[in-house]
Amino acid sequence: MVEFKLPDVGEGMHEGEILQMLVKVGENVKQDQPILEVQTDKVNAELTSPVTGIIKQIFFFEGDTVEVGTTLLVIDPDSITGSESGKQVNQTKSTDNSKESVSNHVRNDSASNRIVPSKMESSEQASITNQSHSAARKSRRVMATPYVRQLAREMQIDIEQVKGTGPAGRVTEEDVRNYGKDEALVSISQVSATEEIGKIRTTSQKATPSIKQERETRYHLKGIRKKIAEHMVKSVSIIPHVTSVDEIEMDKLVEVRENLKPFAQKRGIKLTYLPFVIKALVITLKEFPTFNASIDDETNEVVLKNYYNMGIATDTPNGLIVPVIRDADQKSMFQLAEEISSFAQLARDGKLSLDQITGGTFTVSNVGPIGGLQATPIINHPEVAIISLHKVEKRMVVREDQAVIRQMMNISLSFDHRLIDGVTAVKFTNRIKELLENPNLLLAEMV
Amino acid sequence: MVVGEVAVETDVVVIGGGPGGYAAAIRLGQLGKSVVLVEKEQLGGVCLNRGCIPSKSLIHAASEFSRIAGLSKMGIRLPEEKATFEMIEWQEWKNSVVSQLNKGVGQLCEENGVTVVYGTANFLSADRLGVETGNDFETFKFQQAIIATGARPFVPTILQRDGIHILDSTDILQLEEIPQNLAIIGGGYIGMELGMAFAKLGTAVTVIEATGQILPQLPTHLVREVNKNNKKLGIMVKTSTKVESAVIKEGQVELRVTSEKAGSENHSFNKVLVTIGRIPNTEELGLEQAGVKVDDRGYIHVDSAGRTEQSHIFAIGDVTPGPAMAHRATKQGIVAAEVIAGLSSSAADALVPFVIFTEPQIAGVGLTRDEAKEQGYNASATSFPYRANGRALATDEAEGFAEIIMDVDNNTLLGMFVVGADASNLIGEGVFALEMAARAEDLALIMHPHPTLSEIWQEAAEGALGHAIHMMNKK
Secondary structure (H helix, E strand, O other), rough: OOOEEOOOOOOOEEEEEEEEOOOOOOOOEOOOOEEEEEEEEOOOOEEOOOOOOEEEEEEOOOOEEEEEEOOEEEEEEEEOHHHHHHEEEEEEOOOOOOOOOOEEEEEEEEHHHOOOOOOOOHHHHHHHHHHOOOHHHHOOOOOOHHHHHHHHHOOOOOOOHOOOOOOOHHOOHHHHHHHHHHHOOOOOOOOOHHHHHHHHHHHHHHHHOOOOOOOOOOOOOOOOHHHHHHHHHHHHHHHHHHEEEEEEHHHHHHHHHHHHHHHHHHHOOOOOOOHHHHHHHHHHHHHHHHOOOEOOOOOOEEEEEOOOEEEEEEOOOOOOOOEEOOHHHHHOOHHHHHHHHHEEEEEEEOOOOOOHHOOOOOOEEOOOOOOOOOOOOOOOOOOOOEEEEEEEEEEEEEEEOEEEEEEEEEEEEEEEOOOHHHHHHHHHHHHHHHHHHHHHHHOOOOO | OOOOOOOOEEEEEEEOOOOOHHHHHHHHHHOOOEEEEEEEOOOHHHHHHHHHHHHHHHHHHHHHHHHHHHHHHHOOOOOOOOOOHHHHHHHHHHHHHHHHHHHHHHHHHHHOOEEEEEEEEEEOOOOOEEEEEEEEEEEEEEEEEEEEOOOEEEEOOOOOOOOOOEEOHHHOOOOOOOOEEEEEOOOOOHHHHHHHHHHOOOOOEEEEOOOOOOOOOOHHHHHHHHHHHHHHOOEEOOOOOOEEEEEEEEEEEEEEEEEEEOEEEEEEEOOEEEEOOOOOOHHHHOHHHOOOOOOOOOOOOOOOOOOOOOEEEEEHHOOOOOOOOOHHHHHHHHHHHHHOOOOOOOOOOOOOOOOOOOOOEEEEEEEOOOHHHOOOOEEEEEEEEEEOOOOOHHHHOOOEEEEEEEOOOOEEEEEEEEEOOOOHHHHHHHHHHHOOOHHHHHHHHOOOOOOOOOOOHHHHHHHHHOOOOOOOOOO
16 A cells, blocks of 8 residues: 655645545556645645555545645555555656656655554544534643643643644644734734735635624635735834835826737737836846845845846735746846736646746735725835835826826835835835836836 | 741742652752742652652552462462561661652752751741741741642541551551551542552451442442452452441450441451541641631632632642642642743643552543543543453463543544553553544554553554454454
8 A cells, every 4th residue: 555645845835735636536546647736835736646556545635734744545556566565655746847846755664554544634624523513522622732732821822722733633833833923914914905905805705605694704824825924924023114105107108008009919918017117127126236135134144136036916816926027137028028917827826836936036016907095015025125006097296387187106115124225215216217207218228 | 936037038938848849849949949848747748758659669569479379370489488578677668768769859959959948837928937947936038939738638536546546548557567457448549559458468458438339539440350359359348338436445446337238237457547538738837827718628729820819829739629649749839830930831731640559550541431421522442451462461460451532533532541560650651642632543553562561552542443453353
């Protein structure tokens, strides 16, 4: 028998959600045949069978969240490949076919022939049963080790209130630590407009299906949401954020975009304002190197980056994801437009690979199409600045003492005050303003 | 008290140097507190001087003695003369054990900066403690106090304890000769432990128990092996029987007992041991001056940290309601010390195991099957017998079993019990497994060394999962 365990398919992931079971008990599988699809923090991966054989047991259902190392299913290898039965082979293949992060754990483990847990429950199921039973169950002892109990006391958390995610509802160390973070997140998430949109989305989605109107709905922070939460807390607690807001007159850019649209259409490209902004940003970043930088918190060193990887904050059904356009300074406007829309689609489908969401040097959050006047975006740590683009709309402005109507767009720039001062930031936005208000300059600055 | 007397200032006073008190004092010393430990008699308390340790040395001696008869079947030939037990020599050996441990505790206190004061303590107010030391009187002003004065055997007034004929558990361990016959009033664990030990040494023992079962706190099936051995050892057990009077006549104690079955009877005994319970030592401490209340049975009620209603005064061990066990007192003592030092400790959720040194031993932790069902668990009980364990057979200790209570909804362990040789040491694994919230698989999948008694846990766990190797599995 070969026990197939959930391997670590991303960088140090702890758990994954089973999106799809591609096989059934009793089914024959070939080696390397995809058997299930999991979603980890941000990556989806298809897991393939390590051996040829018959699926004997499946311990989890679609939608279950499973910890790395947990046995997902048991495969009875064919007699031909019987020699492999003493091994445990876990193979993974990222869906985007990138060569990265293919982890092969090969363990010569004679013990793998041993007894397979005869019964397993996902934490989710266990916790549901706990709740659905009568009050008698409330007197039950919380399942947690003495160390975890002590940790909870030290963190002044009532362990009875912590929902266990371990096997059969055990409260793990992580559960206790995250319990604290959930609380912290409530106040912090309200700060970020970008963040807020994703949040409202998810809650309303979850809340509507229940017909019975309960005063509160509780569900567990997990997957991408949990990762976002952790990342936001980290960012806010490390970086002293300052946000500067300005407005840009977009009339000329609107005109340029209108002129270019037919050309874009011919190539099947959807041209938004974003590629223009990215171009303007890259030009500006080259002039203001401290905005395309990070602070190494351990060594207290500033790292200036001579490459320009632009993160594009993208709303997905699961929450905020930031795909990264690499070397944006070396790409044409059309290339940028193409990459933006293909990434947005991949993000929504949850099909981004790990290297498509890491390594950014600056982030743009484009909430304009949805609305909003201004925001205080949270910087994507370890970057040092983020810019939010708001709605382009006609507003009454004063030009040469005349009230005129112009296409206006607000931008909000959050920057790390450890590295960047207010004056520099305003100079930075002034330059962007200059470039976007006079799109011809973009041409002039072209390399 | 002399007016204007200078009080010695200290962070914490600990009253009582038993397993709770000395552990608290040492922990406080480790945490950098100045601490005065007041002890009326000897460090180590009842446990070390008059309870656990002396009784276990008697029980062990009695067990060794009783095994002599079974040695011949292993091919051991002894001289013809009959083996004898000289209790007075045992006393010397026991005293050497006690004094060795005693010295050890004293040294540990010293090394951890604990000041030990021998005397009788009395609260003068909520922040002052007076200690009578022989002819002297010392006053200590404290920030916090820990009351750890323990409990003593309870002997009701109709049984006039004289220490010669009518004895408590302390007296009987001071005897210099084995009594010819002995009545034990109270078939709880102290009574049964001592009763079985004396029976092994040759005393004719009668146990009188008011409830329907000896060891009444245990489920019946855990007591069965002990009942069998009572018969083998010739112990007469009278359950549902009450003692009406005890009269000392011509060096004998005449007991009048009644039961529904047999009506009233008179029996005569050389000695009578009273083990019907213990009462907390809380009367002569001046607790009212300190503002600490006791309930109508004399117990001090505390929270999970050990705080009394006076939040700077703590109480631990047998003065608090709950099982009177040294390990509970030690845990509470360490917790109180840590809370005083500002740490977030609690004694509330630690499981309290029990060990009973009868023949065979009984030990357990967690929920029995009935308790588990009461709490709404879908619980199963699976046992594995000693007689299927190689080691148990090889050492001629094949009676008993290990029992595992499991939540069949998710295979987590709810309780572990063991009846048999060395149960007291085997239960350590049970406490650990339950505290770590282990599943039956966790016990079944780990290697237990062979040939040892510990394998019974693995087999019982495998049995609970339906695949024990060395017994037939229930389907």
